[in-house]
Amino acid sequence: xxxxxxxxxxxxxxxxxxxxxxxxxxxxxxxxxxxxxxxxxxxxxxxxxxxxxxxxxxxxxxxxxxxxxxxxxxxxxxxxxxxxxxxxxxxxxxxxxxxxxxxxxxxxxxxxxxxxxxxxxxxxxxxxxxxxxxxxxxxxxxxxxxxxxxxxxxxxxxxxxxxxxxxxxxxxxxxxxxxxxxxxxxxxxxxxxxxxxxxxxxxxxxxxxxxxxxxxxxxxxxxxxxxxxxxxxxxxxxxxxxxxxxxxxxxxxxxxxxxxxxxxxxxxxxxxxxxxxxxxxxxxxxxxxxxxxxxxxxx
Amino acid sequence: xxxxxxxxxxxxxxxxxxxxxxxxxxxxxxxxxxxxxxxxxxxxxxxxxxxxxxxxxxxxxxxxxxxxxxxxxxxxxxxxxxxxxxxxxxxxxxxxxxxxxxxxxxxxxxxxxxxxxxxxxxxxxxxxxxxxxxxxxxxxxxxxxxxxxxxxxxxxxxxxxxxxxxxxxxxxxxxxxxxxxxxxxxxxxxxxxxxxxxxxxxxxxxxxxxxxxxxxxxxxxxxxxxxxxxxxxxxxxxxxxxxxxxxxxxxxxxxxxxxxxxxxxxxxxxxxxxxxxxxxxxxxxxxxxxxxxxxxxxxxxxxxxxxxxxxxxxxxxxxxxxxxxxxxxxxxxxx
Numbered sequence: 001x002x003x004x005x006x007x008x009x010x011x012x013x014x015x016x017x018x019x020x021x022x023x024x025x026x027x028x029x030x031x032x033x034x035x036x037x038x039x040x041x042x043x044x045x046x047x048x049x050x051x052x053x054x055x056x057x058x059x060x061x062x063x064x065x066x067x068x069x070x071x072x073x074x075x076x077x078x079x080x081x082x083x084x085x086x087x088x089x090x091x092x093x094x095x096x097x098x099x100x101x102x103x104x105x106x107x108x109x110x111x112x113x114x115x116x117x118x119x120x121x122x123x124x125x126x127x128x129x130x131x132x133x134x135x136x137x138x139x140x141x142x143x144x145x146x147x148x149x150x151x152x153x154x155x156x157x158x159x160x161x162x163x164x165x166x167x168x169x170x171x172x173x174x175x176x177x178x179x180x181x182x183x184x185x186x187x188x189x190x191x192x193x194x195x196x197x198x199x200x201x202x203x204x205x206x207x208x209x210x211x212x213x214x215x216x217x218x219x220x221x222x223x224x225x226x227x228x229x230x231x232x233x234x235x236x237x238x239x240x241x242x243x244x245x246x247x248x249x250x251x252x253x254x255x256x257x258x259x260x261x262x263x264x265x266x267x268x269x270x271x272x273x274x275x276x277x278x279x280x281x282x283x284x285x286x287x288x289x290x291x292x293x294x295x296x297x298x299x
Numbered sequence: 300x301x302x303x304x305x306x307x308x309x310x311x312x313x314x315x316x317x318x319x320x321x322x323x324x325x326x327x328x329x330x331x332x333x334x335x336x337x338x339x340x341x342x343x344x345x346x347x348x349x350x351x352x353x354x355x356x357x358x359x360x361x362x363x364x365x366x367x368x369x370x371x372x373x374x375x376x377x378x379x380x381x382x383x384x385x386x387x388x389x390x391x392x393x394x395x396x397x398x399x400x401x402x403x404x405x406x407x408x409x410x411x412x413x414x415x416x417x418x419x420x421x422x423x424x425x426x427x428x429x430x431x432x433x434x435x436x437x438x439x440x441x442x443x444x445x446x447x448x449x450x451x452x453x454x455x456x457x458x459x460x461x462x463x464x465x466x467x468x469x470x471x472x473x474x475x476x477x478x479x480x481x482x483x484x485x486x487x488x489x490x491x492x493x494x495x496x497x498x499x500x501x502x503x504x505x506x507x508x509x510x511x512x513x514x515x516x517x518x519x520x521x522x523x524x525x526x527x528x529x530x531x532x533x534x535x536x537x538x539x540x541x542x543x544x545x546x547x548x549x550x551x552x553x554x555x556x557x558x559x560x561x562x563x564x565x566x567x568x569x570x571x572x573x574x575x576x577x578x579x580x581x582x583x584x585x586x587x588x589x590x591x592x593x594x595x596x597x598x599x600x601x602x603x604x605x606x607x608x609x610x611x612x613x614x615x616x617x618x619x620x621x622x623x624x625x626x627x628x629x630x631x632x633x634x
Contacts, residue, residue, distance in 0.1 A: 126370060187368075189411035195366055196406075197399030197426035197477060200392075211416040292416075 034280035114174020122182025222285030350538030420458030
């Protein structure tokens with residue numbers, strides 16, 4: 001008798017749709033902290049003109065190489081100034097615009113192209129796979145910087161050029177990774193099951209295979225944030241990227257390289273910003289992965 | 300209309316397979332996984348296909364749905380007549396209309412045949428969306444109905460479960476629910492209980508029987524277990540090395556097996572009503588399908604083989620009402 005009463009309660013508990021649980025997942029530290037960092041940076045970038053204390057391009061030779069406020073500098077320049085007397089904090093805030101939007105755009109473009117080609121090659125196999133993978137090999141082998149130069153020369157250095165230069169080759173690691181995952185899934189019984197109930201190849205690729213490769217996709221995307229910022233800075237340093245004096249995190253790090261002994265803050269703070277974005281991306285990716293995997297969701 | 304009992308005859312077969320051949324073209328040569336298989340299934344009937352591992356049972360089932368593994372596998376010739384339509388001749392998109400809605404299949408391993416990222420409700424709903432274009436309440440009513448048919452307790456709540464939250468037996472019931480959701484006329488069950496333990500196995504088989512009684516679906520029941528086949532099937536086809544060697548009703552096959560291979564199999568089943576010192580076994584191994592011996596494929600292991608068996612393929616011999624065996628010994632009982 002007791003058992004028949006107990007059963008419905010167990011079912012309700014197991015289904016886990018209570019309103020209390022819904023919000024729990026957002027209160028975890030590995031979601032809150034990285035989200036706060038990213039939101040702060042994005043808001044600061046969006047309202048850069050209102051938030052930043054100085055014009056990021058305004059030079060002032062009398063104020064050059066001021067150390068940060070807490071290291072003996074003045075309260076006027078909280079994070080110090082660079083060799084032309086420009087405020088480092090203001091440049092980081094304005095640099096976030098370029099660096100974040102370039103990263104986001106590049107990830108969107110490369111992940112979309114790479115995932116599509118990877119799924120197509122992995123699922124269809126045969127000639128399509130061979131062709132796509134050879135193109136991928138070529139893209140992986142081609143030097144980024146050379147192509148960046150080529151595009152900078154033909155299109156002129158700009159944010160668009162940087163995005164294009166990184167995207168044109170950047171999809172290849174996605175295609176390679178996703179294709180491997182799909183090869184593994186293609187012979188899974190649940191894919192055969194989808195064919196048994198009459199699903200078309202397109203539907204199988206989109207709704208039966210794709211949700212199973214979201215994890216590696218997320219991890220690669222979040223990891224590539226750092227790489228993109230670095231490539232962008234390398235291109236800027238060589239004059240093929242975003243042209244100076246526009247502030248980008250990458251170009252700020254490379255500006256300060258020669259003065260690292262005497263004025264460490266010029267490179268350190270934009271570097272710290274890059275690190276924080278990359279870490280936040282990775283943590284959020286982990287968090288999202290755990291959310292998306294039903295096996296981990298209930299724990 | 301006068302109540303006439305339906306006699307299975309040639310023209311009201313639901314499925315009629317004629318001389319089906321599925322080969323695998325590999326680097327080492329042609330593997331004849333299914334080599335000239337013919338059988339038929341009447342509406343509401345259960346046909347058992349038995350045979351040891353590698354005898355071509357699964358490839359035969361997959362060939363019926365045209366889902367032979369690629370690359371390499373190919374249906375070379377034959378006919379698969381489903382309600383008179385040759386499924387090997389229709390286009391791929393027409394074939395997709397048959398899959399899941401007319402003919403469905405239950406796979407062996409319930410742990411692997413459900414997609415881990417979707418709830419079981421979503422997965423039972425998928426064929427209904429594909430074929431009946433349902434959505435909203437009518438869709439979920441049908442999904443619940445399918446789960447109820449498979450005796451899944453509190454189906455409404457279970458819809459929201461993920462496969463990993465269910466036991467093996469429950470998952471296999473869900474797979475059965477997917478198969479029955481569109482009310483197909485034929486379900487191919489490919490060793491559906493191999494991955495389940497003995498008690499759950501018995502439950503599941505009883506469930507499939509009930510399901511058949513309630514929906515009058517025809518079934519092809521693939522198994523290597525003679526005991527299960529005896530319980531589940533009306534007729535049995537015995538496969539050996541890509542060929543069907545004997546077909547008969549269950550009763551006839553067990554009481555009067557004709558082919559030496561079938562005789563060996565029947566003898567090797569342990570029985571409660573007879574005391575035997577040691578169960579009979581069939582010596583040797585089935586032949587590699589890459590280079591088959593000439594003549595009868597069973598000849599090297601056969602206790603009754605004579606010269607002709609080793610050179611000439613055995614004929615299709617009628618051994619009784621609906622009972623056929625491919626064996627020279629059946630044709631010439633004296634020898």
